[in-house]
Amino acid sequence: MRLNFPRACRPQQWRPIIARRTYAFQAPSGPIFDVFNRNTKWLQKERAAANVEHSRQADYLKDEVAARVCDRLQDIKRHFPRALDLGANSCNIARALSRPTPNHDNPDGPPPRPPQPSFDLVLSNLSMHWINNLPGVLAQINSILKPDCPFIGAMLGGDTLFELRTSLQLAEQERRGGISPHVSPLADVRDVGGLLQRAGFKMLTVDVEDIVVDFPDTFALMQDLQAMGESSAILGREMGAIGRDVLLANDAIYRELHGNEDGTIPATFRVIHMIGWRESDDQVKPLARGSGQVNLKDILEGGK
Numbered sequence: 285m286r287l288n289f290p291r292a293c294r295p296q297q298w299r300p301i302i303a304r305r306t307y308a309f310q311a312p313s314g315p316i317f318d319v320f321n322r323n324t325k326w327l328q329k330e331r332a333a334a335n336v337e338h339s340r341q342a343d344y345l346k347d348e349v350a351a352r353v354c355d356r357l358q359d360i361k362r363h364f365p366r367a368l369d370l371g372a373n374s375c376n377i378a379r380a381l382s383r384p385t386p387n388h389d390n391p392d393g394p395p396p397r398p399p400q401p402s403f404d405l406v407l408s409n410l411s412m413h414w415i416n417n418l419p420g421v422l423a424q425i426n427s428i429l430k431p432d433c434p435f436i437g438a439m440l441g442g443d444t445l446f447e448l449r450t451s452l453q454l455a456e457q458e459r460r461g462g463i464s465p466h467v468s469p470l471a472d473v474r475d476v477g478g479l480l481q482r483a484g485f486k487m488l489t490v491d492v493e494d495i496v497v498d499f500p501d502t503f504a505l506m507q508d509l510q511a512m513g514e515s516s517a518i519l520g521r522e523m524g525a526i527g528r529d530v531l532l533a534n535d536a537i538y539r540e541l542h543g544n545e546d547g548t549i550p551a552t553f554r555v556i557h558m559i560g561w562r563e564s565d566d567q568v569k570p571l572a573r574g575s576g577q578v579n580l581k582d583i584l585e586g587g588k
Contacts, residue, residue: 371411
């Protein structure tokens with residue numbers, strides 16, 4: 285499937301989507317530490333919002349993922365009287381649902397903590413990958429949901445922008461004799477499954493989609509990332525602009541390693557979709573181990 289976006293200065297085409305589903309059961313452990321500079325990320329979001337026209341033109345990724353989050357929501361045949369959009373960005377989910385834009389507070393931070401569970405549904409669209417304390421936020425989401433109510437979210441993860449990461453590292457090594465981080469680290473799908481389970485969610489579903497967007501060059505890619513508010517915000521990163529010589533080398537290396545035959549370059553956005561349910565006594569639970577009455581081996585051998 286290919287989608288065209290209204291950007292006159294360059295083609296905005298979506299390449300075929302590669303999707304796969306996987307599950308994770310091992311909860312990660314270890315101390316919580318900050319990876320992202322929240323003040324830097326806030327400033328990036330503010331700058332993006334200040335340029336309304338450019339920011340809206342670059343909202344194609346969040347709009348597309350919001351539509352896919354809503355597709356998953358529509359698979360659940362239930363009415364949700366009270367829902368929370370966590371990290372609403374430019375209200376992409378509200379537009380995908382064809383509803384009026386809601387009023388919201390603290391759009392990019394953790395949800396408020398009501399004294400008791402009060403939400404029938406929590407949604408999140410491409411905002412959680414910038415949260416430092418992701419385990420804590422997931423636990424808060426679980427605590428504000430009513431029993432047997434879902435959290436449906438999507439975040440960037442894994443090998444997102446791996447083409448840009450590798451080409452920048454090679455360009456900087458060539459021009460500067462060393463490398464510094466320019467693409468933010470992201471959670472892996474196995475981490476997300478473990479964190480959901482650790483937060484107390486039940487009936488987990490975690491799947492991955494690779495969305496590949498073609499750009500005319502790396503400068504257009506970086507320009508759109510800036511307009512999205514998705515530039516790097518790693519703590520301790522090198523401040524200031526990347527040198528022109530590094531950027532030119534990066535563009536050449538990117539084309540050599542990853543370029544398309546038509547002269548464009550691909551950029552991969554790996555989207556991790558997740559669904560978790562607040563525990564309830566009414567939910568279907570697995571039987572105790574060893575309680576089965578039929579041997580799977582007998583069924584498989586009987587089908588031969």
